[in-house]
Amino acid sequence: MALIRKNKHFRWLHKHLLGLRNLSAEEITHILDTAEGFEQISTRSVKKAPPLRGKVVVNLFFEDSTRTRNSFALAAGRLSADIIEFTKKASSVSKGETLLDTAKNLEAMGIDIVVIRHSAGGAATFLSRNIDACVVNAGDGYCEHPTQGLLDVYTIRKNRGTLEGLRIAIVGDIAHSRVARSDMWAMTKLGAEVIFVGPPTLMPPQVNRLPVSVSYSLDDVIEKVDVINMLRIQFERLGGNPFPSIREYSHYFGLTVERMKRAKPDIIVMHPGPINRGLEMESEVADGPNSVILDQVRNGLAVRMAVLFLVNQAAALDQQAKKKTDKKALRKPDLLDSD
């Protein structure tokens, strides 16, 4: 397998991971390569490495999550960080502490990395502009879910060696999916072709301006793709009545055993979880030989370790640079005196 060679001279410089839209292919590849190195830690009998020893990671979750939150907690733990769990339903403007105040309070306790999930698009970006700690986006509204995007491309790369030239269908509620967005950015940057599949009522505005093609028919697409990522129907985010019934939705967009018969034999079947079994996907498919759904979860851990490691490293570089300039600033008066 022709794995993309690791670029030893590459330097990761972002102390936040807010999304994949603004990352280059090289940067994304660097995260994946770093994750590869961390994967084996989980196979050791002592599943710990020291890079984040003495660092504090806070899991700041304003939305329900089990998988992502636990994955981040585990990733931070394996890198020897201390972890604070902070779970709270997003509060409205009028009552309760604002997001900014919450974060500033945590920061005052001396945290180093904030992992944030929030129902508002841009929440992570907003936070990164207002606090000194590293910010890692664990899902902001339906904007991005970068670590999911990364673990998805990691899983595909691990299976196929590269994303170059692959055709990938992302199926379901594209309009309200942060996973679809992060996947789209990562996959297209790494050279794959992405097709968004779903009813027109679940496509976002001006989808034609995104680097993807769009299909309203899973049947048209199923034979052509190398990878199919079935999104979860997020009942909590669906406004109004974008499709008439679950029955009709499943009929057109469910990944059934019948449809799988027409797919390429080596098609990779993915799902970000949690699955609505029988809705997006029949159980036989979810648990079948083409499914990599549990690999995704496993790989998520390595990817999140890589992300925490890299942002922390960038923050350290940042701090060194600051110290240097501070020292220079301090030295200046001496120079003036000697003149």
Place this chain on the structure above:
Amino acid sequence: MQSLLIKHGRVIDPANGIDRKCDILIVDGKIAEIGTSAESADTVIDASDKLVTPGLIDIHVHLREPGDEEEETIASGSAAAVAGGFTSVVCMPNTNPPIENETDVEYIHRKGRQARKTHVYTMGAITKGRQGVELAEMGFMAEAGAVGFTDDGGGIQDPAVMLRALKYAAMFDVVIAQHCQDNGFAGDGVMNAGYYSTILGLPGIDALAEQAMLWRDIQLIKKTNVRYHAQHISTAGSVDLIRAAKKESLPITCEVTPHHLLFTEERCADYDTNYKVNPPLRTEKDIEALKQAIGEGLVDALVTDHAPHLQSEKELEFLTAPFGIASLECALGLYVKALIEPRILDWPDLVRLMSEGPAKIIGIEKGTLGKGRQADVTVINPDAEYRIDVHRFHSKSRNCPYHGWTVKGKIEKTIVGGEVRFSAGD
């Protein structure tokens, strides 16, 4: 007898077709003479190289009183207004509680008089509590001096209620103003629906939300022939609708804000809540259409939609922060940048759209320098550049995305009823 002489200025009074260098004499708060031969007065203002115009009028401001005095009061908002050259402003009734009866109207007027800065007018709510269900007491409010009615902040959703409001308003010769937004289309949107809302993961407000309601209202005006004013139009589609309606000589007017001429939706890309405004910032195509409309004479008034908010309110996630931009103090400079510098308007046209135009919409005897009129005059230095600095605002709020901009068109003096209420450098 108090007299004030403004000498050597370029007097622009579009209503009377005046644009020439001459002096103006004000006696006892009224315009006594234009082109006077008087040599001296109690006060003399040298307006050499300056423009002397009718006092500017902004028919769309939110002064937040009563209810949100931490954001703005009529006193602070009035001070901001005269600093921006405005001698009259019209408050929107979406206060807390809303302006929905004659007592409320009188309260606004009293606060305005006490502030002793600009003339403060108000519109009343069309429906009780701005709920869009039952009509508010438009008659009593009109008698108390309300200069129009609107449920601004949102539009009246139910077409039957809007039809009833227009029919009822026919009794009083008042204008019904509408914030055109069909909530069915707008949903919980926070910015323009399009490419940027998609990549930012934010719910969008489609241009259709504005156009659908405007189209509906135009059908209702055809039926009722009542004066109707479309507030802060923001889309190319709205311009087309207005153009067609005016061609049919329907009694329709419209207004535009500076931000819809200066910013596109792209400004939201950094989640800067100072660009969160309703109607939302649209696209280049919409800006072009609005500028085209202004050039054609389709737009009747330039306004600010001054919407002050506390920094703490704007320091929230884009999704939850309130809508609004505070721009009362720098509006003229913004319009110079948006319209005069690209040569879409010349000074007399701009002055008309900021004085006579808005005065006509609300039916007040202002916006010109006619002899015997109350002396509301603005003296402008058209070439002086200045830097917009929110920290020097008289407004209580700082939610102004123009901070740091350098603009031309400095307000030198704002004279209200013959009294100098603002002087640059004070």
